[in-house]
Amino acid sequence: MAAYTGRFAPSPTGPLHLGSLVAGLASFLDARAAGGRWLLRIEDLDPPREQPGADDLIMRTLDAHGFEWDDAPLWQHSRLDAYSQALLTLRDAGHVYPCVCARKSFTGVYPGRCRGRTFAETPGPYAVRMRVPEGAAVFDDRFLGPQRMPWTDVGDFIVRRKDTLFAYQLAVVVDDAAAGVTHVIRGNDLLDSTPRQLALFDALREPAPTFGHCATVVHADGAKLSKQTGAAALDNRVAGASLLTALRCLGQDVRELSPDLSPRQLLTEATVRWDPGRVGFARHVSAGGAPVR
Numbered sequence: 001m002a003a004y005t006g007r008f009a010p011s012p013t014g015p016l017h018l019g020s021l022v023a024g025l026a027s028f029l030d031a032r033a034a035g036g037r038w039l040l041r042i043e044d045l046d047p048p049r050e051q052p053g054a055d056d057l058i059m060r061t062l063d064a065h066g067f068e069w070d071d072a073p074l075w076q077h078s079r080l081d082a083y084s085q086a087l088l089t090l091r092d093a094g095h096v097y098p099c100v101c102a103r104k105s106f107t108g109v110y111p112g113r114c115r116g117r118t119f120a121e122t123p124g125p126y127a128v129r130m131r132v133p134e135g136a137a138v139f140d141d142r143f144l145g146p147q148r149m150p151w152t153d154v155g156d157f158i159v160r161r162k163d164t165l166f167a168y169q170l171a172v173v174v175d176d177a178a179a180g181v182t183h184v185i186r187g188n189d190l191l192d193s194t195p196r197q198l199a200l201f202d203a204l205r206e207p208a209p210t211f212g213h214c215a216t217v218v219h220a221d222g223a224k225l226s227k228q229t230g231a232a233a234l235d236n237r238v239a240g241a242s243l244l245t246a247l248r249c250l251g252q253d254v255r256e257l258s259p260d261l262s263p264r265q266l267l268t269e270a271t272v273r274w275d276p277g278r279v280g281f282a283r284h285v286s287a288g289g290a291p292v293r
């Protein structure tokens with residue numbers, strides 16, 4: 001197995017926008033600069049939020065931007081047996097418990113009300129929650145340096161929803177472990193997920209990958225670029241320009257990169273020049289790549 005395996009894992013909820021390109025590009029360049037593999041996974045676990053055909057659209061957009069992935073893409077809907085198995089493992093080891101609380105019955109961190117419940121004595125429907133350890137999650141972020149997040153700020157989190165859909169956190173960890181992912185490079189809007197995923201790697205006795213969180217791209221009003229905030233879809237006709245903008249958002253020096261290069265050539269040049277030490281220059285960047293706040 002390669003010493004470095006990275007991945008990009010978009011949800012097929014709509015077309016890719018600049019924010020997703022930045023995260024995908026960071027994971028791609030970090031993997032390729034290390035001579036590593038780069039995998040594509042479609043996170044289609046939440047059908048009501050998905051858009052038919054968005055997975056095809058995402059792959060065509062990635063292709064138009066010069067990305068090449070190793071192996072066949074993985075669709076999470078094909079992995080339900082693996083998630084069930086992982087849930088059983090967690091249950092047998094006493095890491096999870098059933099939770100019957102309504103979402104609106106508490107605000108902020110889940111207070112652990114159902115910690116004493118057992119599966120045998122709890123009629124459904126219920127959500128399944130992971131018991132977090134004491135102390136704090138500690139990890140060394142590839143771009144942001146040492147991180148410490150107290151578990152009391154995280155709280156016991158859901159691994160299977162009351163509607164029986166598997167939670168993002170569980171699916172991601174099971175898939176990353178199965179694919180031998182060594183580096184999870186993504187936007188810092190997912191930084192809060194990292195302690196949860198570390199807890200799951202630990203509970204499933206899988207080695208945790210290295211995590212690296214790059215800047216999130218925000219609109220002029222500070223809101224994160226997303227489908228909900230009306231982020232524009234990437235336009236394949238200006239792929240080179242979008243790649244240069246995304247590189248700026250990652251703190252990279254693009255002065256020697258010509259916009260006349262093809263997307264594939266741009267990625268090759270950007271891989272050679274990849275400087276992970278510059279990625280943590282800002283937590284939030286504007287759609288032009290300038291630091292915000």
Ligand SMILES: [Zn+2]
Nearest residue numbers: 099100101114
């Ligand atoms: Zn509860």
